[in-house]
Amino acid sequence: GAVVSQHPSWVICKSGTSVKIECRSLDFQATTMFWYRQFPKQSLMLMATSNEGSKATYEQGVEKDKFLINHASLTLSTLTVTSAHPEDSSFYICSASEGSDTEAFFGQGTRLTVV
Amino acid sequence: GQNIDQPTEMTATEGAIVQINCTYQTSGFNGLFWYQQHAGEAPTFLSYNVLDGLEEKGRFSSFLSRSKGYSYLLLKELQMKDSASYLCAVLDSNYQLIWGAGTKLIIKP
Numbered sequence: 001g002a003v004v005s006q007h008p009s010w011v012i013c014k015s016g017t018s019v020k021i022e023c024r025s026l027d028f029q030a031t032t033m034f035w036y037r038q039f040p041k042q043s044l045m046l047m048a049t050s051n052e053g054s055k056a057t058y059e060q061g062v063e064k065d066k067f068l069i070n071h072a073s074l075t076l077s078t079l080t081v082t083s084a085h086p087e088d089s090s091f092y093i094c095s096a097s098e099g100s101d102t103e104a105f106f107g108q109g110t111r112l113t114v115v
Numbered sequence: 116g117q118n119i120d121q122p123t124e125m126t127a128t129e130g131a132i133v134q135i136n137c138t139y140q141t142s143g144f145n146g147l148f149w150y151q152q153h154a155g156e157a158p159t160f161l162s163y164n165v166l167d168g169l170e171e172k173g174r175f176s177s178f179l180s181r182s183k184g185y186s187y188l189l190l191k192e193l194q195m196k197d198s199a200s201y202l203c204a205v206l207d208s209n210y211q212l213i214w215g216a217g218t219k220l221i222i223k224p
Contacts, residue, residue: 006157034212043202043214043215043216043217044158044202044214045214046211046212046214049211091155093157093158103148103160103163104212105160106150106157106158106159106160107157108156108157109156109157111155
């Protein structure tokens with residue numbers, strides 16, 4: 001299957017700082033990228049959907065000013081957690097697809113710990 | 116509202132067969148996915164069904180009945196490494212993925 005690379009795999013940051021997570025599609029052009037968050041023992045929660053070249057669509061309850069998503073190219077999307085707080089500690093996963101009706105491939109996930 | 120139901124946890128024996136069911140009620144349907152997720156890792160793709168019937172891929176098979184809003188994932192010749200959570204997800208009419216809560220599968224020797 002297609003490869004989606006997510007970086008970093010884990011990060012520890014101080015409260016109040018910002019963290020950027022990258023999601024790259026290595027061997028295909030990702031028209032659509034999805035960002036998820038997963039709390040322990042819970043299912044994935046979609047945070048936002050981004051289409052290349054346009055603003056991301058955020059799910060209800062997700063603060064767009066706190067979770068900045070950029071999808072400037074067909075192979076790269078970034079999620080920036082701004083002014084991180086301990087409650088933002090979670091597992092963040094991206095997935096990418098060539099189109100809205102095609103299979104989505106997942107990145108490895110990023111475990112964020114805010115201290 | 117949109118809803119996907121699957122059992123919270125199942126236990127099976129190494130070498131046996133297990134069937135994980137998933138029922139869904141969504142606004143529109145554009146396919147159903149099964150993913151496997153080991154603890155602390157991202158989900159990995161197992162199968163995609165958009166037409167009724169059974170799709171077989173090695174030890175794993177997935178079945179879909181659109182009229183019943185029902186799917187199952189069948190795992191044969193279970194191995195210890197199959198211990199994981201199995202997530203059912205439906206692509207709705209807006210091409211959004213609606214996720215089930217996942218079924219934790221425990222394999223015993």
